[in-house]
Amino acid sequence: MKTKIMSKFLILLVGFLVLSSCNDFLEEDLRDQITPDAFFTNDKEAELAVNGVYRLFHDNNVYRQRGLDNYYTSGADIQAANRDVNGAIHNYLIQEGTADGNGTWIQLYRVVNNTTEFISNIEGNENLSDDAKSSRLGELLFLRALAYYHLTNLWGDVPFYTEQLPVLERSVLGRTSKAEIRSAMKEDLARAFALLPGSYSGNDLGRASKWAAATLKAKYHLFDEEWALAKAECDVVIDGGAHRLLDNYADVFNQSDPSNQYNEEYIFVIDFEADYDGNLATTRTDDYNPRIRDEPAGRNNDTIVNGVSGSKVNIFQGLLRDQAEDMTGYGWSVPLPEFALQENWQDGDLRYDATIVTEYLGWKLAFPYFRKNWNLDQENSLRGNHPENYIVFRLADVYLMAAEAENELNGPGTAYFYVNKVRERAFEPDQPWSGLSKEEFREAMYDERKFELSAEGHRRMDLIRWGILLETVQTVQHRPWNNPAANIQPYHVLLPVPQNQLELNPNLLESDPTNNGYR
Structure with a gap:
């Protein structure tokens, strides 16, 4: 059964909106019992707070509609609209104030604000059991790292904090280097791995496990070309045994039964649910x-x-x-x-x-x-x-990351094992890779990830990290109403810091007056 994160109350904490919620197994209505002064006094309240952070990812600007998909799937070589819509994004007509991702920026920083606030309230809290503190801290560390993952993917250097700051102080922060942010998030994810459980069942399906933390950490390492560390994290997930590749590729995406929408290949998903108030359903x-x-x-x-x-x-x-x-x-x-x-x-x-x-x-x-x-x-x-559900991470991606990292480290010899595990179910009879040079393996991986992971929110970032976004967009066939090849520029690998944010905080231009090349 899916986790039903149902909206129960709104709490205002330190000047920002905290969306909290209650799972269906928490039957009592706590609306009249919880106030900011009384919050985090028991395990249940800590759980409610964390549920509220999961709920933030249900927003249209993130996973519910085309928030992240705008920038992770559009403007590449796999998909676009079937008519003349969304052209500013797909056709690289982005500029400050136009398709600059302001709504996504705001929502991701809501996650950062809430997770940072809640971590400070849970750490050392003697009202909570040790198990509750560990699991909730692990979840919050993971969810904050996921927010910073998207922020650094889309904007590079961004404002960064992991301690509670007054609202006025947060509002004038400049940008911190992507490298510094990612280094801190890798440390947080290592801590999250140690704190989180390895599996869930029943209504807790959908929560972040230690394998989700390891997978996100592997992503960070892969994007930073830290091949040995990326490979090590992938092996942790693969060898952990909690997940397996399904025998039939189509079964991975079969969510036709609303009461049975999880499978053993999923590592982390955003759990949506129809027929409830709020943004619990996906569009x-x-x-x-x-x-x-x-x-x-x-x-x-x-x-x-x-x-x-x-x-x-x-x-x-x-x-x-x-x-x-x-x-x-x-x-x-x-x-x-x-x-x-x-x-x-x-x-x-x-x-x-x-x-x-x-x-x-x-x-x-x-x-x-x-x-x-x-x-x-x-x-x-x-x-x-x-x-x-939105499938954020699944095991096939981990195998392909391991193959890529191993090839960059040592060539294709051992890397074949990982990629061929994914290809075993893709072909009948099997068509394993062999006899490739390191460069041939690398270029073959460009297509293997394309066909295995299409329309799952990975492609554009893959093309960016490989350094081939421009040449790919300029050579692929688009439909008559789209012409991204005529507009794409090298700086389009990042978004401009949104115009609304610059108006609120001019310090965002201090470290880069060009605003990622858009000025």
Whole structure:
């Protein structure tokens, strides 16, 4: 069963909004019992506070809609909208005040504010049991490191603090180097690993485990090209035995049963839940679901099916509804033409059919879609009210990170083991890698991560860390309404510090008056 983080109350702490919540197994309504002065007096209240931080990641500017996806999936070589929308981001027309990520910046700093505040209230708190202090501190350290991971990915140097600061002092902070921030977060994640449990069950599914902390730490090391440290963290996760690669690639993404949306490959997900107040449901699925106004191909043409005549769209929609499905999405995230063509995948790659859909119920579609991320179910996954979890980390990613790090350290010899574990289920018969040089292995990994992890929020950052974003965007085929190749510049590997933040705090320009090259 999923963790149902239900909104129960709002608490104002030290000048910022703290969203707190209650899991379904906490039956009593604590709204009238909790005040800022009385908070953190027992284990339950500490849990409620941490639940509230998880809730912050449900915001539209982060994981609920296309907040992070705007900058992690758009503007690369895999996906874009099926019409002329979101062009400022995908076409690299970003500037201060235009698609500069201000909402995402604000929400991530809410996480930083709350986690830092709560850590100070939990550490050394004699009202809490040792087990509660350990687990809650571990979760908060992980969640803060996740926020700083996104902040440094998107903006590089950003304001940084890990101790409570008065609001006025926080409001004039300049930018700290990305290297310093990431070094501190790696230390925090090592501490989180020691504090966190290795597994959860029942309503606690969705909480951060020690393996989530190790995976995020591996990400930090990989992005900093600390190959030995990245490899070591990956091995910790792989050898820990808490997670396994599923036998069937399609099963990894099967969340059709709302009561059974976890599997052993998931390391950390943002847990969404339909039919509750607040932002507990996700609308991200709508970006991947088709619009019936677009489908099927030649939708307004007349046709005859089983002796019934009518427009193709009416007959097609009738077939969908016969199996309690419909196409009620936005079509904001569909495969780019080259990625949608099976001929551009390796022969025999079983991941293609699990990833791409170009026809449905025997009808050709006007656009290709990501089968792995759509859900047409009109009983359990309605428009604007979807329960699908956002998969942040899964084990296949860890294997591929280990392969990449091992190749950079020692060449492909031992690295084959890791990549071929992922490819075993991708091909029938198996098509393992062998006989590659170090450079050939590195370049082959560019495509392997592309096909294994498409539409999962990794691609653009991969292209940036490999130093090939510009050349990739300039050579891939886009649709007629998009032309990022004409606009992309070297500085687009980062966002500008948002204009609203600069107006509030001019000190953000002290260390870099160019604002990441946008001035």
